[in-house]
Amino acid sequence: MTEDHVRDRIDEVYRSDSRRVLATLIRLLGDFERAEEALHDAFAAALDTWPRDGIPANPRAWLVSTGRFKAIDRLRRAARFEAAVGELATQIEPVALPDSELIEENSDVADDRLRLIFTCCHPALNADARIALTLREVCGLETEQIAKAFLTSAPTLAQRIVRAKTKIRDARIPYQVPAREDLADRLATVLHVVYLVFNEGYSASAGDVVTRADLSAEAIRLGRLLVELLPEPEAVGLLALMLLHDARREARTSGDGELILLEAQDRSLWNRAQIDEGLSLVERALSSRQVGPYSLQAAIAAVHAEARDAASTDWRQIVGLYDVLLRLDPTPVVELNRAAAVAMFDGPAAGLALIDAILVRGDLADYHLTHSARAELLRRLGRAADARAAYERALELTTQQPERRFLERRIAAIR
Amino acid sequence: MTDAAIIEEIAMKYLCLIYNDEREMGTTPRPDTDKMMAEYFQFTEDIKKSGHYVGGDALQPTTTATTVRVRQNKVSATDGPFAETKEQLGGFYMINAKDLNDAIQVASRIPGAKTGSVEVRPVRVFAQQ
Numbered sequence: 001m002t003e004d005h006v007r008d009r010i011d012e013v014y015r016s017d018s019r020r021v022l023a024t025l026i027r028l029l030g031d032f033e034r035a036e037e038a039l040h041d042a043f044a045a046a047l048d049t050w051p052r053d054g055i056p057a058n059p060r061a062w063l064v065s066t067g068r069f070k071a072i073d074r075l076r077r078a079a080r081f082e083a084a085v086g087e088l089a090t091q092i093e094p095v096a097l098p099d100s101e102l103i104e105e106n107s108d109v110a111d112d113r114l115r116l117i118f119t120c121c122h123p124a125l126n127a128d129a130r131i132a133l134t135l136r137e138v139c140g141l142e143t144e145q146i147a148k149a150f151l152t153s154a155p156t157l158a159q160r161i162v163r164a165k166t167k168i169r170d171a172r173i174p175y176q177v178p179a180r181e182d183l184a185d186r187l188a189t190v191l192h193v194v195y196l197v198f199n200e201g202y203s204a205s206a207g208d209v210v211t212r213a214d215l216s217a218e219a220i221r222l223g224r225l226l227v228e229l230l231p232e233p234e235a236v237g238l239l240a241l242m243l244l245h246d247a248r249r250e251a252r253t254s255g256d257g258e259l260i261l262l263e264a265q266d267r268s269l270w271n272r273a274q275i276d277e278g279l280s281l282v283e284r285a286l287s288s289r290q291v292g293p294y295s296l297q298a299a300i301a302a303v304h305a306e307a308r309d310a311a312s313t314d315w316r317q318i319v320g321l322y323d324v325l326l327r328l329d330p331t332p333v334v335e336l337n338r339a340a341a342v343a344m345f346d347g348p349a350a351g352l353a354l355i356d357a358i359l360v361r362g363d364l365a366d367y368h369l370t371h372s373a374r375a376e377l378l379r380r381l382g383r384a385a386d387a388r389a390a391y392e393r394a395l396e397l398t399t400q401q402p403e404r405r406f407l408e409r410r411i412a413a414i415r
Numbered sequence: 416m417t418d419a420a421i422i423e424e425i426a427m428k429y430l431c432l433i434y435n436d437e438r439e440m441g442t443t444p445r446p447d448t449d450k451m452m453a454e455y456f457q458f459t460e461d462i463k464k465s466g467h468y469v470g471g472d473a474l475q476p477t478t479t480a481t482t483v484r485v486r487q488n489k490v491s492a493t494d495g496p497f498a499e500t501k502e503q504l505g506g507f508y509m510i511n512a513k514d515l516n517d518a519i520q521v522a523s524r525i526p527g528a529k530t531g532s533v534e535v536r537p538v539r540v541f542a543q544q
Contacts, residue, residue: 124515171537172427174514182516 006051013059014043019140021063023112026119027175028064029071032137032165037074042067113138114229115175117222120164121190122173129164130193132157138225139218149215150200177230187230191238191294194222198242202249203400216246227281233288237295240281244301247274259406263310275305296325315345332363340373348377368397372407379414388414426511428469428538429518434502435531437476454526462510467521471508502531509538 018039025035042063056062120133131150135141147157167173178186201215223239251265282302285295300321307313322338335358343351355374364370375390388411395407443451455473462468482493508525512518515535522533 122515124519170539171535172514174516176516178516 003051006055007047009055010043010046010050013046013063017060017063018043019116019138020113021060021067022137022140023116024064024109025067025071026116027112028068030175031169034071034074035067038067038071039063041070041074045070110229111177113225114177117190117226117229118177118186119168119173119175121186121193122168123186123189124171124173125164125167126160129160130189131196132160133164134193134222135197135218136161138222141218145214183232187232187234190226191234194219194226195238195242195294197222198245202245216242216249220246233285233290234292234294236281236288237285237292237298240278240285240298241294241301243274243278243281244298244305247271247278247305253402257402259402262304267309270305278302279305291324293325293329296321296328300325313344315341319345332358332361333367336364336367336370336373343377348380352377352381366397368394368403370394371397375410379410384414425513426466427514427540429510429512429515429522430536430538431471431508431510431518431522431525432504432534432536433506433508433525433527433531434534435505435527436501437503437505439530440476440505451526458524458526461524462508462521467510467512467517469509469511471506473506474504476505477503505531 021042022035022039025038026032029035029038045066046059046063050056117134117138120137121130125133132146135146135149136143143158143161144154147154150157177183198216198219201217201219220239220242223235223242226235227239247270248262248265250271251267251269252260254260278298279302282295282298285291286299288295300318303314303318303321318341319338322334322341326334326338336355339351339354339358341351342354352374355370355377358364359370359374371390371394375387375394378387378390391407391411391414395404395411398404398407440448459468459471477495477497480495482496484491484493505527508521510518510521512521515537518535518537522528522535525533527533
């Protein structure tokens with residue numbers, strides 16, 4: 001093999017395995033920073049020796065054990081200056097395990113990525129930091145990429161990550177998969193992080209473009225990883241939900257980046273393969289005894305996906321699913337979505353009454369989608385002046401450019 | 416090794432600060448305060464048995480507090496603090512726990528966590544010379 005071939009292979013291993021190697025190194029070395037340094041050292045060593053000695057039979061095992069030895073080396077060197085660190089070097093160097101034992105068919109190693117996910121999404125960490133840390137450590141995105149996706153500055157984001165890592169170390173957040181009795185709660189936190197990443201990618205909260213496909217793709221990758229490592233029904237449900245929504249991506253915007261509502265989308269542009277995968281996952285999630293909010297939302301998306309066009313959508317079933325969802329997750333946003341479905345099934349007046357009831361209660365008054373949904377129903381009822389006022393209120397509350405242009409077009413059409 | 420022995424061996428110390436609305440404490444009927452006391456007594460016994468307990472006490476209300484400062488070598492002692500916050504520090508436990516999950520588990524069993532909140536802070540360790 002030529003040197004170029006070896007380099008390509010190293011790049012490939014980096015892309016496919018660097019996160020697994022990192023996850024195992026964090027467990028072996030007990031520290032994020034030390035593990036990242038070790039990972040870096042291990043790949044540097046690979047670039048150095050693989051072209052000369054050939055690619056090892058098990059590159060991942062080679063990288064883990066090389067990284068570990070490099071970390072011990074670093075600690076030994078530091079120990080010449082500080083006695084206390086010397087002790088640490090002996091702690092993480094108990095026995096020289098054979099590589100195969102370190103890496104193969106060992107449930108510890110299989111669980112390392114899961115440990116990493118649960119640690120990055122620990123509820124004791126700040127909610128924004130959980131997202132940043134997960135994208136950085138589990139997905140391997142660069143700090144700059146994450147900052148750009150979330151429209152924050154790289155230094156702010158880097159600081160967030162550093163603070164989170166400091167807390168993990170100083171408050172001793174353990175590197176472990178939670179105990180059975182805590183698993184449901186902790187998994188919910190993890191799924192929420194994944195869902196937020198997906199949403200930011202699918203419906204960016206601000207800025208020039210509607211979607212940031214790369215974030216959605218990362219969320220789907222995370223969702224697949226979770227289903228592979230911990231196939232709980234809600235993890236399956238969330239993956240289904242993301243696949244079904246993401247399948248509509250191509251149809252959601254026009255060539256010039258304008259937003260197209262579900263009812264007006266060209267359904268031939270929907271990604272059929274992704275829908276089929278989503279549908280079978282929905283079935284799997286719903287067949288479990290414990291049906292959760294993500295599985296129900298996926299089931300709703302599945303009903304849409306199965307309809308040939310907007311008119312033939314089974315709205316009765318969608319309203320029924322929202323009824324169940326509202327019992328599990330009684331939030332105003334779910335109520336709003338249910339109201340929109342009721343409007344499709346029972347007519348705009350019925351939907352409008354439900355939305356007005358939410359507003360009278362004082363909920364969702366500053367949420368742009370409340371007002372745009374309300375405006376849409378008023379327009380259908382022929383109440384032009386009220387509809388315009390509602391669209392204008394929605395416009396005031398919207399920061400995302402394509403959505404703003406959509407609302408402006410609606411307002412112009414009323415005049 | 417027993418669980419208690421393991422915890423002592425590898426533990427880290429956490430201070431659990433218990434915050435409650437102390438005005439509410441003053442108006443709570445007698446049977447309820449008795450029940451609360453019994454719960455605290457039981458909890459303290461439990462964490463002594465499990466090896467988590469290091470120390471702990473309840474505090475007199477903030478109306479008894481005095482704030483001390485030294486500025487330019489002059490000592491000032493003033494009444495208060497009378498913070499505007501809804502909840503006040505009312506007691507604490509110092510615990511041994513093997514990690515934050517363990518500490519959260521212990522803190523969640525403090526009776527005051529049901530009505531107020533418990534702040535869990537790792538104790539800082541300075542390197543021995």
